[in-house]
Amino acid sequence: MSFATLNEMNKTFKKILNNASELFAEKGYEGTIMDELCIRSGVNKASIYYHFKDKSNLYEVVLTKLFSEVADQIIVAVSSQTAPLEKLKSFIETFAQETYQNKQMPATLMREIASGGKNMPIPARKQMQRILQTLSSILKEGAEQQVFKQVDPLTTHFIIIGSLCFFSTSEPMRQAIESEHPLDPDLNSTIAEIYSLISSAIILN
Amino acid sequence: MSFATLNEMNKTFKKILNNASELFAEKGYEGTIMDELCIRSGVNKASIYYHFKDKSNLYEVVLTKLFSEVADQIIVAVSSQTAPLEKLKSFIETFAQETYQNKQMPATLMREIASGGKNMPIPARKQMQRILQTLSSILKEGAEQQVFKQVDPLTTHFIIIGSLCFFSTSEPMRQAIESEHPLDPDLNSTIAEIYSLISSAIILN
C-alpha cells in the first residue's frame, strides 16, 4: 500500500491508520494487536488486510506519516525565519509543540531508538534525517555568521529531541509519581527553559 | 521468586536474569519471547518457571535490578562530593557512564516512559524515584547555598536523563544514518557538553 496524500485516502483507510498510530504509540509494535485495532476502528479484521499488506506495512505507513508531518511542520516554521537564533527557537518550539500535542510521535521514536532503530522502516528513517538536517543547517549557518559556537549537531540534536521527548511522554508518569513538587512544569516554561539552555550554550558572546 | 543478593543466586538464575535483561532492553516486554530467552540462556523452558513466577515477575526483577544498580552508583558517587556543583557533575557523569556502558537501562527506561509507565513494576519505579530524589536534593541544596538558580527539578531531570538516554541508545542508529558529520561525538565530550549546558543554565552568577 503506497503512501498517498490524505485526500486520496478513503474513510476506512484513515480510521485504521489513525487508530494504528495511536496503538503503536501506546503499546509498541509487538504490543499492538490487530484485533484490538479492528475493534477500535470499527472495521472488519480482513479490511485491514485489504488496505495494508500486513502489520509491518501498516507500521511503516504509520511511522512515515508521523515523522513526515513533524518534519514538514519544522521545515515550514524554520524557513519562515531568517536569523539563525530565531530559526533555532522556531525549531525547538515547533518540535516541542508537535510533540506535546501528539504524543504518538515521541513515544514511537523513543521505542525505535531504544531498539536501535533496527525495525525502523527506511522511509520513516528518511523523515528523521530531514529533521536532523534542518537542525544541522541552522547550526552551520549560525556558525558561519559567527553567531553560534561550533557545536556537534548530533549531540545538540539529542539534547533537544531527547529532553523534549522525555518531557512530553513522561506526563502520565510524572502524575503517577507521588511528587513533593506541587507545580508540574507546563509546556511553555519547559520550552523556554530548553531554549535558553541551548542558546546560552551555543551563542558566541 | 524474591529478589536476593547476587551471591545467593545460582548460575541458572543468573544466566536467565542477564539474558532477560538483554532481551527486554532489545525488544521490549512484548517483543521478548520466553522461548528465545531459553535458547539464549541455554536452559530449559520449564527452568525459567522454576526460578521466576512468570514473565511479568521476571520483568519486575530485571527492571528493579537495572534501576537500583544505577541508583546505587549515582548515590554513592554523589555522596562522595560536598559542593552542589560537584555533586551535579558527579550525577551527570555517573548516569552517563552507567548508561553508556550498559545500554539496557536507558533502552528499558525509554520504552517504559513511552508507554506512560503503565507496566512499570512498583519496585522499579521506586528506584527511578531514588534517582530523581537525588537530583532534587542537589538542586535544592545548591539553591539554599545560593549557588544555583531555583529551577524545576523535574524539567532538569528530563533534560539530563532524556538527552543522555537518547545519546547512548542512538549509537547504532547514528551509524546507520549516512551522516555528513565525520566525527562521531564521544561519550566524554557529550558529558562535558551536557554538564556545561546544565551548569551554565542553573549557576547563579
Place this chain on the structure above:
Amino acid sequence: MSFATLNEMNKTFKKILNNASELFAEKGYEGTIMDELCIRSGVNKASIYYHFKDKSNLYEVVLTKLFSEVADQIIVAVSSQTAPLEKLKSFIETFAQETYQNKQMPATLMREIASGGKNMPIPARKQMQRILQTLSSILKEGAEQQVFKQVDPLTTHFIIIGSLCFFSTSEPMRQAIESEHPLDPDLNSTIAEIYSLISSAIILN
C-alpha cells in the same frame, strides 16, 4: 451459470474459464485461490461471481468441459475406424495426443482419482464414463469378432489411461530428475510402445 456452447460465451467468461482450468490443473481445487484467478484473468473478483455461482460450480464447468472435449475427440476418432484393432489404436492415439497437448485434463483426472473421485462433479463423471464405455465397446466387439482375448475392460482402461496420464504429466518431473537417460522418450514412441504392449497382450494369435 449453465454450461452453454462456446460461441454464446462472452470474453470475460472465457478468460475466467480458461484460467480456472489452468489453475485447477496446476494446483488442484483447494490450491486454487479465487484471488489468483482474478489476477491471471485480469478481471475483478466480483466478476467471477457474476458469471459463476461459486468456486465449486466453476470447478464443475471446468471439469465437464475438459473431459467432454476429450471424450468427444475419442468417440469421433474411434468411430471413423471399423476394425477393432484400428479402433483400439485410434483410442490410444487420441487419448495420448489430447492428453499430451493439454495437460490440464490428465492432471485434473489424476487428482480426482487420488481423492477417490469424491469431489468429482456428476456431469464430469458422466464424461469419464463415456470414455470408458468407448473402450469397453471396442474390447467387446474385438472379443466377439474373435480378434481379442477376453480381458477386463476396467483393468485395460487403467493401464492405458494410467500410463498415458503419468507419461504426459510427468514431463516437468522427468527433467528435474537428473537422469542417466540421455534420450527423453517422445510422445510418438511412447504411444507406439503402449499400443504394441496392449495389442500384443489382447490379440488372439
Place this chain on the structure above:
Amino acid sequence: MSFATLNEMNKTFKKILNNASELFAEKGYEGTIMDELCIRSGVNKASIYYHFKDKSNLYEVVLTKLFSEVADQIIVAVSSQTAPLEKLKSFIETFAQETYQNKQMPATLMREIASGGKNMPIPARKQMQRILQTLSSILKEGAEQQVFKQVDPLTTHFIIIGSLCFFSTSEPMRQAIESEHPLDPDLNSTIAEIYSLISSAIILN
C-alpha cells in the same frame, strides 16, 4: 524435525505422522487442515508445531517416509532374486502390493506428479529416484544378458507405476461408477495381467 527411525519417535509424533499421511493422501496438501489433523490425532494443535516446524515440514516428513518405505521394500524384494525376469516380477508385485495395501503412497504420488512435482520435497524425490533406479538396473541387466529387449526405462516405469497407481486408487471410483461389469478385477489378476503385459513386451524371444 529430522527424519529418524520409527523406534526413536514418541507416541504423539507417530500419531501425528500417521494421521497426516492419511489426510495428505485423502485431501492433498492444501485440502489438509491442521485442525482436523489435531482432532484425528487426539492431540493439541500446538503439539504438532512442537514436533514439526510447520505444515510443509510435516508434509516433507510424511512423503519421505511414504516413499522410502516402498523403495526399501522393492529393493529388498528385487535383490532376493537373481534372474532379471524374476526381478522384474518382484518389482511389479512388490510395488503393486505396497500400493494396494497402503493407498496413501499412490494417491500422494499422483497429486505430486499432477502438479509437476513442484512441491515435492527433495528427500521424497530422492526416494522416487531409488525406485526408478532399481527398475533401470533390472532392465539394463536383462538387456545385457540378452533376455530383454532394449526399452526405455522411463516409459516402462510410467507404464508400470501409472497403471498400478490408477488401479489401486481408483477402487472407490470404480464402485461409484454404476458399472455394467459384474466382476471387479482383483489385485492378483491385475498384477498378473500387468506383469504378463510388460514381460511379453520386453522379453527377447
Place this chain on the structure above:
DNA sequence: TATGAATGAGAATTCATTCAT
C-alpha cells in the same frame, strides 16, 4: 533442579463471498 512434552488461549493472515455503486 532440570527437562521433554503438552496445552489453551490467542494472534496474524487468508479466503470465498457479497454489497453498493
Place this chain on the structure above:
DNA sequence: GATGAATGAATTCTCATTCAT
C-alpha cells in the same frame, strides 16, 4: 456487466505456561 470495498469464517502458527518424570 464491472468494480472497489467490505466481511465472516476459517486457517496457520505462536506463545506463555504447566505437567510428569
